[in-house]
Amino acid sequence: MIELQNLTKRFDTPSGGVEALRNVSLTINQGEIFGVIGRSGAGKSTLIRVINLLERPTEGKVIVAGRDLTALSAAELRAARRDIGMIFQHFNLLSARTVFDNVALPLELRGESRAAIRAKVEPLLELVGLSDKADRYPAQLSGGQKQRVGIARALATDPKVLLCDEATSALDPETTEQILKLIKDIRDRLNLTVVLITHEMAVVKEIADRVAVMEQGQIIEQGETFDVFTRPQHATTRSFVADLIGFDLPPALQKRLSAQPVGNSHLWRILFTGPHADEPVIAELSRNLGLDLNILHGRIDEIQGRPFGVMVVQARGDEAKLIAAKSYLASKQLTVEELEDVIAIDRAAV
Amino acid sequence: MSSQLIALLFEGLLETLVMVGVSGGIGALFGIPLGVILILTDRGGILQNLAINRVLGLIINAARSTPFIILMVAIIPFTRLVAGTSIGTAAAIVPLTIAAIPFIARLVETALREVPSGLIEAADAMGATPLQIVVKVLLPEALPGIVAGLTITFVSLIGYSAMAGAVGGGGLGDIGIRYGYQRFLPEVMLAVVLVLIVFVQGVQSAGDRLVRKLSHR
Numbered sequence: 385m386i387e388l389q390n391l392t393k394r395f396d397t398p399s400g401g402v403e404a405l406r407n408v409s410l411t412i413n414q415g416e417i418f419g420v421i422g423r424s425g426a427g428k429s430t431l432i433r434v435i436n437l438l439e440r441p442t443e444g445k446v447i448v449a450g451r452d453l454t455a456l457s458a459a460e461l462r463a464a465r466r467d468i469g470m471i472f473q474h475f476n477l478l479s480a481r482t483v484f485d486n487v488a489l490p491l492e493l494r495g496e497s498r499a500a501i502r503a504k505v506e507p508l509l510e511l512v513g514l515s516d517k518a519d520r521y522p523a524q525l526s527g528g529q530k531q532r533v534g535i536a537r538a539l540a541t542d543p544k545v546l547l548c549d550e551a552t553s554a555l556d557p558e559t560t561e562q563i564l565k566l567i568k569d570i571r572d573r574l575n576l577t578v579v580l581i582t583h584e585m586a587v588v589k590e591i592a593d594r595v596a597v598m599e600q601g602q603i604i605e606q607g608e609t610f611d612v613f614t615r616p617q618h619a620t621t622r623s624f625v626a627d628l629i630g631f632d633l634p635p636a637l638q639k640r641l642s643a644q645p646v647g648n649s650h651l652w653r654i655l656f657t658g659p660h661a662d663e664p665v666i667a668e669l670s671r672n673l674g675l676d677l678n679i680l681h682g683r684i685d686e687i688q689g690r691p692f693g694v695m696v697v698q699a700r701g702d703e704a705k706l707i708a709a710k711s712y713l714a715s716k717q718l719t720v721e722e723l724e725d726v727i728a729i730d731r732a733a734v
Numbered sequence: 735m736s737s738q739l740i741a742l743l744f745e746g747l748l749e750t751l752v753m754v755g756v757s758g759g760i761g762a763l764f765g766i767p768l769g770v771i772l773i774l775t776d777r778g779g780i781l782q783n784l785a786i787n788r789v790l791g792l793i794i795n796a797a798r799s800t801p802f803i804i805l806m807v808a809i810i811p812f813t814r815l816v817a818g819t820s821i822g823t824a825a826a827i828v829p830l831t832i833a834a835i836p837f838i839a840r841l842v843e844t845a846l847r848e849v850p851s852g853l854i855e856a857a858d859a860m861g862a863t864p865l866q867i868v869v870k871v872l873l874p875e876a877l878p879g880i881v882a883g884l885t886i887t888f889v890s891l892i893g894y895s896a897m898a899g900a901v902g903g904g905g906l907g908d909i910g911i912r913y914g915y916q917r918f919l920p921e922v923m924l925a926v927v928l929v930l931i932v933f934v935q936g937v938q939s940a941g942d943r944l945v946r947k948l949s950h951r
Binding site: 464 | 856857858859860861862871875877949
């Protein structure tokens with residue numbers, strides 16, 4: 385649906401050029417919710433603005449629904465933009481217009497008749513649950529309600545793509561959840577392609593089918609949300625998911641770690657993913673192999689409807705038992721990491 | 735107060751109303767588009783054109799930095815061309831309008847600058863043309879600010895129109911100068927000043943009320 389090819393965006397500043405995007409290529413499929421995450425200044429804001437050419441890339445192509453937007457004339461681009469809805473962090477509603485008239489704006493711009501506008505706006509307000517607020521002004525609404533107006537407005541022209549620019553960053557967690565649920569609902573109902581940028585990993589985890597991680601104008605990692613969360617490859621990604629997933633031990637436990645294995649005691653981090661993730665593996669290990677397993681830390685969660693858990697255990701026993709235990713875990717398609725090593729790698733990466 | 739004085743003041747008030755109303759109206763007709771052009775052509779504007787922006791800015795600044803009394807005298811040939819005379823109420827309208835245009839242009843520019851850039855970005859993302867952005871977004875969103883600016887303009891024009899009285903422009907200022915000052919009639923002067931105060935108060939509070947009604951922020 386959206387194809388970004390070798391995008392580079394340079395901004396000229398008095399202190400020299402800044403590259404907000406550096407040779408970024410990305411394919412976003414029809415009907416998926418694609419998350420882009422990065423810290424501020426990573427280039428994600430520029431990336432989403434390039435998709436509807438609010439920012440024109442210095443180099444590269446932007447192909448939406450099979451058309452290269454960078455090759456269009458100004459009038460053709462305006463027409464193409466009506467296929468791309470956009471919602472914003474600060475909603476960007478017109479303060480002088482009522483809720484109804486805000487949603488009507490894109491239709492007015494297209495020259496629709498008053499009757500056609502009414503026929504379109506009313507069901508949209510119904511969809512976002514604001515039918516009773518049609519005559520209010522934005523200043524009279526809460527943040528979540530404002531964003532619902534923004535969503536209704538973005539959908540008024542029946543777009544194929546919805547761009548969400550930090551759409552929940554100004555909202556409290558509860559409202560964020562409601563808005564994300566609404567976006568997901570709409571995607572399911574209208575088969576929209578959704579691109580959302582955020583600095584909150586929780587948003588990606590909640591809603592995105594696939595995710596790209598950005599740093600310094602480049603995409604450093606991308607894939608299925610589940611895979612990126614459970615097997616982050618890059619140090620930045622790892623730090624993004626760390627809090628949500630519980631990869632890292634609590635500080636008090638970390639202090640007690642030793643760089644060298646102590647006696648027969650090993651620290652293992654077991655990742656519970658795949659078909660056997662919900663089986664009583666730990667219990668079977670200690671019962672069948674007579675292994676002492678001390679659970680130090682753990683978290684169980686669900687990403688994209690798939691169960692996922694992390695557990696850090698202290699395993700004590702002779703070498704043969706430990707090897708048997710590891711192969712048993714491998715047979716259950718669970719991943720085991722020796723913890724000291726992992727931490728050493730983390731240090732090197734930082 | 736004699737009925738003669740009341741009739742005199744009433745006539746003066748009407749003349750002032752005509753001078754201020756017409757010059758403010760025509761001033762807005764030219765000043766608002768000028769303010770819009772200033773915003774559109776400015777750096778980062780949707781029709782950025784720094785050459786036009788600088789030239790316009792220069793002309794506006796030049797006009798605004800000329801004291802009104804000098805402007806009035808300096809453009810007498812132009813006033814004659816337009817009004818056919820350089821004396822009287824009709825003639826006073828010409829320099830008042832010329833003074834109002836750049837004044838309004840700057841106030842409108844300031845009001846338009848207050849419109850959050852995100853709104854323009856949103857309209858742009860919806861596929862709005864530059865004209866649609868001006869008509870549907872910029873002007874409606876800035877309307878309370880523009881009305882506030884026009885109120886200031888009208889109040890300033892009332893002051894200017896009194897100056898126009900000094901060179902035979904008619905209106906309340908003219909009465910104040912001729913009767914109050916030149917004929918040593920302090921009670922006429924006082925009456926003129928009082929009427930002006932009430933008039934200005936009225937314009938200001940009407941403007942404020944309108945701004946409150948228009949603003950939904």
